[in-house]
Amino acid sequence: MQVRIVLSANTQRFDPAARSRATGFVIALLVLWPLLVWSQFYPASLFEARNLVAMGQFLGSFLPPDMSLEFLRYVMRSTIETVAIATSGMSLAFLIAVPLTMANTRALSIARIGPGPGWRISRVLHVILRGLLVALRGVPELVWALVFVRALGLGPAAGVLALAITYGGMLAKVYAEILESSDTEAARVLLQAGSGRTLALVYGLLPVAASEIVSYTVYRWECALRASVVMGFVGAGGLGQLMDQSMKMMNGGEAATILVVFVLLVLMADAVSAALRKGLA
Amino acid sequence: MSSKAALSLDHRALRICTKCLFAMALLATLVVGSFAYLSLGLERLFTIDAVRELARFLLSFFPPDVSSRYLGKTAKAALETLAVSAVGTLLAAAFALLLALPASGRYGSVLRGATRFVLNLLRSVPELIWAALMVLAAGLGPFAGTLALAAHTSGVLGRLFAEALENAPIAPAAALVEAGASPAPAFLYGTLPNVVPQFLSYSLYRWEINIRMAAILGFVGAGGLGQMLYFELSLLHQNQACTVIIAMLLLAALVDGASAMLRRRLTSA
Amino acid sequence: MGFQLANIVLTYPNGQRALSRITLGAGRGERVAVIGPSGAGKTSLLRLLGVALRPDDGSVEVLGEAPWRLSARALRRMRSHIGVVYQKPPLPGRQRAITAILAGRLGRWPWWRAIGSLIYPADIAGAEAQLARLELADRLFERCDRLSGGQLQRVGVARVLYQQPELILADEPVSAMDPTLANLTLGQLVDDAAARSATLVASLHAVDLALRWFPRIIGLRAGEVVFDLPPVRITEALLRDLYAAETSVPPTQAPEPLALPARGPRHVATGCKSE
Numbered sequence: 077m078q079v080r081i082v083l084s085a086n087t088q089r090f091d092p093a094a095r096s097r098a099t100g101f102v103i104a105l106l107v108l109w110p111l112l113v114w115s116q117f118y119p120a121s122l123f124e125a126r127n128l129v130a131m132g133q134f135l136g137s138f139l140p141p142d143m144s145l146e147f148l149r150y151v152m153r154s155t156i157e158t159v160a161i162a163t164s165g166m167s168l169a170f171l172i173a174v175p176l177t178m179a180n181t182r183a184l185s186i187a188r189i190g191p192g193p194g195w196r197i198s199r200v201l202h203v204i205l206r207g208l209l210v211a212l213r214g215v216p217e218l219v220w221a222l223v224f225v226r227a228l229g230l231g232p233a234a235g236v237l238a239l240a241i242t243y244g245g246m247l248a249k250v251y252a253e254i255l256e257s258s259d260t261e262a263a264r265v266l267l268q269a270g271s272g273r274t275l276a277l278v279y280g281l282l283p284v285a286a287s288e289i290v291s292y293t294v295y296r297w298e299c300a301l302r303a304s305v306v307m308g309f310v311g312a313g314g315l316g317q318l319m320d321q322s323m324k325m326m327n328g329g330e331a332a333t334i335l336v337v338f339v340l341l342v343l344m345a346d347a348v349s350a351a352l353r354k355g356l357a
Numbered sequence: 358m359s360s361k362a363a364l365s366l367d368h369r370a371l372r373i374c375t376k377c378l379f380a381m382a383l384l385a386t387l388v389v390g391s392f393a394y395l396s397l398g399l400e401r402l403f404t405i406d407a408v409r410e411l412a413r414f415l416l417s418f419f420p421p422d423v424s425s426r427y428l429g430k431t432a433k434a435a436l437e438t439l440a441v442s443a444v445g446t447l448l449a450a451a452f453a454l455l456l457a458l459p460a461s462g463r464y465g466s467v468l469r470g471a472t473r474f475v476l477n478l479l480r481s482v483p484e485l486i487w488a489a490l491m492v493l494a495a496g497l498g499p500f501a502g503t504l505a506l507a508a509h510t511s512g513v514l515g516r517l518f519a520e521a522l523e524n525a526p527i528a529p530a531a532a533l534v535e536a537g538a539s540p541a542p543a544f545l546y547g548t549l550p551n552v553v554p555q556f557l558s559y560s561l562y563r564w565e566i567n568i569r570m571a572a573i574l575g576f577v578g579a580g581g582l583g584q585m586l587y588f589e590l591s592l593l594h595q596n597q598a599c600t601v602i603i604a605m606l607l608l609a610a611l612v613d614g615a616s617a618m619l620r621r622r623l624t625s626a
Numbered sequence: 627m628g629f630q631l632a633n634i635v636l637t638y639p640n641g642q643r644a645l646s647r648i649t650l651g652a653g654r655g656e657r658v659a660v661i662g663p664s665g666a667g668k669t670s671l672l673r674l675l676g677v678a679l680r681p682d683d684g685s686v687e688v689l690g691e692a693p694w695r696l697s698a699r700a701l702r703r704m705r706s707h708i709g710v711v712y713q714k715p716p717l718p719g720r721q722r723a724i725t726a727i728l729a730g731r732l733g734r735w736p737w738w739r740a741i742g743s744l745i746y747p748a749d750i751a752g753a754e755a756q757l758a759r760l761e762l763a764d765r766l767f768e769r770c771d772r773l774s775g776g777q778l779q780r781v782g783v784a785r786v787l788y789q790q791p792e793l794i795l796a797d798e799p800v801s802a803m804d805p806t807l808a809n810l811t812l813g814q815l816v817d818d819a820a821a822r823s824a825t826l827v828a829s830l831h832a833v834d835l836a837l838r839w840f841p842r843i844i845g846l847r848a849g850e851v852v853f854d855l856p857p858v859r860i861t862e863a864l865l866r867d868l869y870a871a872e873t874s875v876p877p878t879q880a881p882e883p884l885a886l887p888a889r890g891p892r893h894v895a896t897g898c899k900s901e
Contacts, residue, residue, distance in 0.1 A: 114440035528716035537706025537733025
């Protein structure tokens with residue numbers, strides 16, 4: 077015996093989600109069209125004679141990569157300069173980040189423990205500092221680099237300063253987060269027992285958060301290395317500036333060498349960073 | 358806690374291992390060495406005059422140029438940059454999906470290794486360098502920026518997508534294969550529904566990063582706000598440059614908001 | 627047709643025996659229930675019949691063919707005639723019930739229909755009809771992660787009903803349902819199999835359900851067939867023996883205990899084939 081449920085003729089069901097899906101699709105198309113127009117999306121331009129010739133010439137000159145001793149010496153010098161820019165920039169960033177973190181860290185702010193003299197001012201300062209950090213981090217480091225190149229001229233100074241400012245803000249934010257999320261018990265006890273802020277930080281919070289802070293700083297140094305190369309393209313020295321010059325002269329061989337060196341540099345930094353993080357943690 | 362406990366904290370903080378000492382000494386030499394190496398360049402930085410010069414230069418950026426003509430120009434460039442970031446991210450997501458399938462090991466370990474290598478290559482080259490290359494291939498203008506973002510981001514997204522695919526549960530697709538489905542429909546009906554929220558989330562998050570990159574790519578000729586900024590700074594038009602920088606910040610904030618809203622709507626509902 | 631297993635040996639990856647020297651067969655249109663304690667090998671047996679697992683030894687014949695000698699294409703075709711109901715339906719959370727059910731025919735649909743159905747469901751009426759049989763038609767467009775355990779199991783059953791296979795394998799298909807729904811669902815499965823002369827093999831944890839719906843009960847314990855009997859010949863002693871390691875009272879779906887003869891005729895044959 078079969079049991080079948082018979083549907084009446086006029087309950088033909090439709091997919092309820094179909095309408096919203098179709099609307100969403102139409103909206104997506106309507107938004108996509110102007111986007112394609114504004115970005116001058118024109119794949120055929122890849123095959124225009126002018127561009128093909130330029131690309132072909134450049135790629136053709138990629139091999140053989142320029143391995144002349146003279147050029148390699150240039151490259152070596154630029155690489156060392158890049159590493160120096162990244163390290164100096166990070167050191168300055170660290171120096172900027174430390175006072176910012178200390179002022180910012182809620183764990184030490186009097187406001188947390190309770191009302192007292194300077195409580196209100198402390199909170200206002202807290203908000204201002206947070207705002208300052210957001211502004212510092214909002215402007216990309218490359219923009220800072222360009223500005224400083226205009227102000228200070230071509231060379232590594234612009235790159236170091238740009239790194240110091242943007243990474244300083246970044247480090248301060250992350251340090252504060254790390255410190256806030258660590259166990260603040262010890263520091264609070266020290267503060268209540270009357271010790272000064274610095275001592276409370278050093279003996280109370282630091283041992284707990286140290287390895288995480290070191291790990292993040294080394295990771296940021298790796299990013300700084302890459303950023304230093306990129307900043308070179310706007311004139312802030314190092315490997316990037318060299319590559320920019322080579323590409324402007326359509327010298328594929330030199331560009332190829334620099335690219336290879338760049339990849340090697342990144343790999344090496346990766347290894348050094350991993351070793352440092354393991355050793356210092 | 359008693360004062361005894363506080364004392365024990367004291368000791369713990371003061372105990373320093375020799376390995377740490379060595380590492381810190383190494384670090385110190387690196388840092389000092391770096392400054393020394395760059396001393397020629399940095400000399401000009403650390404004099405009072407230099408600081409005053411710099412401060413004056415930075416102050417000259419204010420007030421920003423808010424004439425309607427210039428605001429119109431900036432708005433147009435902002436739209437161009439927005440479009441570059443959106444189309445670039447979209448292209449990257451599509452290309453990444455294509456590459457993520459072999460990169461997740463579905464077609465064997467040889468193909469997996471090969472595609473992973475390609476993805477690593479794509480994302481190791483910074484966007485700016487890609488842009489410089491794409492300007493050669495596609496000419497000056499925003500299209501080069503779109504291609505550059507697409508190239509770099511597909512490397513990033515490709516790896517994220519591949520990992521998501523590898524971690525997706527295999528039971529649904531396996532069940533469909535047991536019922537006689539071919540691998541492709543089994544993937545579409547069994548695995549894809551589980552990974553789509555992650556894909557959308559990664560792509561939208563990447564858009565937030567890309568809007569900032571798209572603004573900068575103009576420095577090497579890829580149009581938009583970046584090209585305007587480069588131009589204005591070359592002519593030392595600080596006030597105009599300030600307007601462009603503010604536009605960049607506003608655009609970034611806008612995209613952050615849009616991305617968050619889309620992520621909320623598309624991945625939970 | 628149906629299936630035929632001879633001297634099957636299956637070992638777990640950790641070395642333990644899942645199935646030891648199983649010889650079992652069923653003809654077309656038969657209804658068989660497999661009962662036994664947890665770990666007896668019921669799921670392994672069903673997976674073997676579903677051509678998802680290869681035996682370490684012995685021969686397998688499903689739907690008249692030796693599955694592991696077939697080409698990939700022929701194997702896929704055979705699998706499309708086998709429907710599996712899972713205890714925990716492997717359905718993606720975000721997928722809607724309608725799509726999950728229609729996926730049952732992916733083995734038969736051409737690629738363009740499969741993709742088209744993702745955009746707009748290809749056969750709403752058909753899927754709805756199957757869900758309506760299980761009294762769940764109002765949840766047709768619901769996401770799977772918004773359904774309860776029992777509802778999800780019914781969606782899994784609906785998928786197999788939609789697939790219309792020649793061999794239905796059900797692994798504890800009603801474990802998350804209350805007695806009324808469990809009986810309804812099993813009733814639908816049995817009706818469907820009967821209507822199309824399909825073979826139905828179900829592993830059940832609740833003995834009363836097995837006794838009620840299946841004319842042939844196989845008792846499995848520690849990978850071996852302990853008995854193979856029609857319900858009338860099943861005694862309480864047999865069941866106690868079967869579930870000895872697990873529980874003193876055989877598990878049932880309904881809250882009442884089983885009403886069985888305490889000790890049956892002396893010449894009960896264990897492990898004989900039903901022919």
